[in-house]
Amino acid sequence: MFEKYVRLLKESQIKITPQRLEILKYLDEHRTHPTVEKIYSELKENNPALSKTTVYNSVDILLNHGLIQSITISGSELRYDFKRGMHHHFLCKKCGEIIDINVECPKLGSMLECGHEVVEVHGYFKGICKKCINKKKEKN
Amino acid sequence: MFEKYVRLLKESQIKITPQRLEILKYLDEHRTHPTVEKIYSELKENNPALSKTTVYNSVDILLNHGLIQSITISGSELRYDFKRGMHHHFLCKKCGEIIDINVECPKLGSMLECGHEVVEVHGYFKGICKKCINKKKEKN
DNA sequence: GTTCCTGCAAAAGCTTTGCAGAAGA
DNA sequence: TCTTCTGCAAAGCTTTTGCAGGAAC
Numbered sequence: 001m002f003e004k005y006v007r008l009l010k011e012s013q014i015k016i017t018p019q020r021l022e023i024l025k026y027l028d029e030h031r032t033h034p035t036v037e038k039i040y041s042e043l044k045e046n047n048p049a050l051s052k053t054t055v056y057n058s059v060d061i062l063l064n065h066g067l068i069q070s071i072t073i074s075g076s077e078l079r080y081d082f083k084r085g086m087h088h089h090f091l092c093k094k095c096g097e098i099i100d101i102n103v104e105c106p107k108l109g110s111m112l113e114c115g116h117e118v119v120e121v122h123g124y125f126k127g128i129c130k131k132c133i134n135k136k137k138e139k140n
Numbered sequence: 141m142f143e144k145y146v147r148l149l150k151e152s153q154i155k156i157t158p159q160r161l162e163i164l165k166y167l168d169e170h171r172t173h174p175t176v177e178k179i180y181s182e183l184k185e186n187n188p189a190l191s192k193t194t195v196y197n198s199v200d201i202l203l204n205h206g207l208i209q210s211i212t213i214s215g216s217e218l219r220y221d222f223k224r225g226m227h228h229h230f231l232c233k234k235c236g237e238i239i240d241i242n243v244e245c246p247k248l249g250s251m252l253e254c255g256h257e258v259v260e261v262h263g264y265f266k267g268i269c270k271k272c273i274n275k276k277k278e279k280n
Numbered sequence: 281g282t283t284c285c286t287g288c289a290a291a292a293g294c295t296t297t298g299c300a301g302a303a304g305a
Numbered sequence: 306t307c308t309t310c311t312g313c314a315a316a317g318c319t320t321t322t323g324c325a326g327g328a329a330c
Contacts, residue, residue, distance in 0.1 A: 015329060017285065036319080051287040056320065058285095072212040072264075076295080077319060090256055101254065105245035111265060114241065116230055119267035124212075125251060127259035155304060157310065176294080191312040196295065198310095216320080217294060 004028075012065040019050065023058045024067065024082075033071050033079040033089070033098045073098060073124040088123030094132040101125060144168075152205040159190065163198045167208055167222040173229070173238045175217050213238060213264040228263030234272040241265060 005024045009016050022043050027034070034042075040055045059080055062068045071079040073091045079098065088101040103123070111118050145164045149156050162183050167174070174182070180195045199220055202208045211219040213231045219238065228241040243263070251258050 015284065017329075019286075049287075053288075053321085054286055070215060072215040073262075075210060075212040075218050078215055090254075090258070092256070093259070099256070101251070103245075103247055103251055103254075105243075105247050107243055107245050111241070111243055114230075114243075115270040115273075116232070116239070116265070117268040117273060118230070118265050119233070120265065122213075122262075122264040122266075124262040124264065125256070125258050125260065126262075128257040130255040133255075133257060155309065157304070159311075189312075193296085193313075194311055 008067055012067060014061055014065055014067075017058075019047075019054050020058045020062070022047065023055060024062060027062075027068055027080055027082040031082065031100070033081050035077050035079055037077075039080070069120070071098070071122070073126070086121065088125065090125040090127070090129065092129035092132055093126055094128050097129060097131075099129060148207055152207060154201055154205055154207075157198075159187075159194050160198045160202070162187065163195060164202060164207065164222075167202075167220055171222065171240070173211050173219040173221050175219055177217075179220070209260070211238070211262070213266070226261065228265065230265040230267070230269065232269035232272055233266055234268050237269060237271075239269060 002021045002025065005021045005028070006016060008024065009020060014020065023039060026039055026043060030042075032038075036052065036055050036059060039059070040050065040052045043055075044050045059068070063070055063080075067083055068080050069083050071081055071089060073079070073089050074096075086104075088103060090099040090101045091097075092099070101123070105123075108121065111121070142161045142165065145161045145168070146156060148164065149160060154160065163179060166179055166183060170182075172178075176192065176195050176199060179199070180190065180192045183195075184190045199208070203210055203220075207223055208220050209223050211221055211229060213219070213229050214236075226244075228243060230239045230241045231237075232239070241263070245263075248261065251261075
């Protein structure tokens with residue numbers, strides 16, 4: 001059940017605690033870019049003693065060790081995403097949903113020659129999503 | 141002195157007030173991606189009666205009319221930038237500076253065929269900037 | 281046993297809201 | 306004049322901090 005996450009934490013030399021395993025598992029199984037609040041309220045159902053501070057702490061550690069990434073597209077709050085291959089994000093200004101996008105930029109390599117040491121690349125797109133466009137069409 | 145900004149506000153059919161002119165001018169002349177706090181404290185020097193609420197209000201209006209854009213790269217707070225040609229941003233994790241980046245992605249056009257209506261495109265890069273790399277080299 | 285983590289409460293930081301008086305068109 | 310904006314204060318959210326008890330190794 002948690003073997004995968006135990007392994008991931010061990011590989012990163014992070015101390016293993018039930019809370020960290022739950023949070024990592026939740027982020028792996030829910031690719032919904034949740035906020036701390038969302039992670040907290042979901043996991044609290046099975047663990048009423050869980051503290052929001054622990055979610056903040058754990059998320060910070062997972063972030064610093066590169067197991068997850070933070071998404072700042074919505075501006076008002078931080079969101080988190082289990083780390084896998086590079087992908088970008090689209091925020092619908094109407095429904096607020098954040099959708100994964102796969103566009104690879106062939107020019108990205110040239111960024112590596114800009115003199116700065118690039119560690120993270122985030123592509124954020126904003127607009128109106130498919131669903132909301134269709135809803136609007138149906139109305140007319 | 142303010143003709144340019146009077147024109148910009150008129151074109152966008154935004155009511156003209158001294159505060160809005162000052163804020164727009166500040167953002168045009170200081171490409172430092174300031175926070176509301178920074179804009180507020182800088183402009184307060186010449187206009188002690190200025191309120192932070194007004195900065196928030198004005199910035200919202202300018203944003204909604206597309207005269208400026210918001211930058212969410214730093215996560216904890218919103219930053220603002222006078223709108224000009226498309227460019228991206230690099231955040232140095234060491235010194236915190238945000239640097240303008242010009243990389244054009246030829247694949248961007250294909251995003252327009254993803255079904256979503258793309259209105260904004262933001263490229264955020266994070267890592268260590270040139271300056272900080274050089275500082276580190278000098279030490280060694 | 282030592283170190284690090286969790287959870288609670290309080291505080292801090294950024295942003296929004298409500299409203300009365302003031303300014304723009 | 307009518308509408309909209311400004312500025313103050315208070316409130317709302319998200320995130321951080323301090324610390325005592327508890328868990329991991």
